[in-house]
Amino acid sequence: MRRSDQERFDxxxxxxxxxxxxxxxxxxxxxxxxxxxxxxxxxxxxxVLLLAHGFSRHLAAxxxxxxxxxxxxxxxxxNTPAVRDGLVTAYAGVPLFDARxxxxxxxxxxxxxPRTWTNDQLQRLHDVAWVLRRAVDWGAPKRPGAxxxxxxxxxxxxxxxxxxx
Numbered sequence: 001m002r003r004s005d006q007e008r009f010d011x012x013x014x015x016x017x018x019x020x021x022x023x024x025x026x027x028x029x030x031x032x033x034x035x036x037x038x039x040x041x042x043x044x045x046x047x048v049l050l051l052a053h054g055f056s057r058h059l060a061a062x063x064x065x066x067x068x069x070x071x072x073x074x075x076x077x078x079n080t081p082a083v084r085d086g087l088v089t090a091y092a093g094v095p096l097f098d099a100r101x102x103x104x105x106x107x108x109x110x111x112x113x114p115r116t117w118t119n120d121q122l123q124r125l126h127d128v129a130w131v132l133r134r135a136v137d138w139g140a141p142k143r144p145g146a147x148x149x150x151x152x153x154x155x156x157x158x159x160x161x162x163x164x165x
Contacts, residue, residue, distance in 0.1 A: 005136075006038075006039070008135065008136065009027055009038045009039035009136075010039045010041075012027060012039065012107075012128065012131075012132050012135075013025040013026070013027050013039045013040055013041040014041045015128065016041070016107065016109065016125070016128045017041040017042060017109075019124050019128065020109050020121050020124055020125060020128075021121075022042075022109040022110065022111055023042045023110070023111060023112060024040070024041070024042035024043055024048065024051075024088070024109070024110040024111065024112075025040060025041040025042060025107075025108065025109050025110070026039070026040045026045075026048045026049075026052055026056070026106070026107075026108045026110070027039045027040070027105065027106075027107055027108075027132070028048075028049070028052075028053075028056050028105045028106050028108070029104060029105040030053075030056050030057050030059075030060040030103075030105050030106060035049060035053045035056055035057065035105075036049075037049045038105070042110075051082040051087050051088045051110070052082070052088060052091065052093075052108055052110060054076065054077075054080055055068075055076060055077070055091050055093060055108065056093065056105075056106045056108060058076055059093045059094070059095055059106045059108070060095055060103050060105065060106055061103075062095075063095050063097075063103055064095070065092070065093065065094045065095070065122070065126075066091065066092070066093050067091075067092045067117050067122065068090060068091045068092070069090055069114055069115060069116050069117060070089060070090065070114035071083045071088060071089055071090065071091055072084075072089060072114075077091070086112060087112065088110045088111075088112065089111060089112055089113050089114050089115075090110065090111040090113065090114055090115040090117070091108065091109075091110050091111075092108065092109050092110075092117050092121070092122060092125060093106045093107060093108035093109070093125075094106065094107055094108075094125055094126055094129045096129060096132065096133055097133065098133075107125065107128065107129045107132060109121075109125060
């Protein structure tokens, strides 16, 4: 990734943290077996990946926003080490789609304490994601002589990053 792209992603996550008043924000690409945190605010990307990958995979596969006020009592979070250890308690995220409607990843906000996400916060999260989707060229990197990558639509058992075949 180019340095300018990384700076752009970092500005978005830092802006989202300030606008939403949350301690942790992540911007991730999510694949069938792994995820990549493109940027995070509040915690280093490797730690965010460990904390929120399960939520992000579910979010990308469902293609629907996910809002959890207290993950300690939510089926997706109650048994995860990050929640049991108090590192993530509240979570809200939205999927990111390209211009053709394909799921690329997630924009997520998290807190270490339970919280009731307000309509205003959730609308701001959607607004930041909307701007992000339009500010970044989400096309696959072009390699000289390479065939175009094939993208798949998300289903509950599969996310949509291109195959590396």
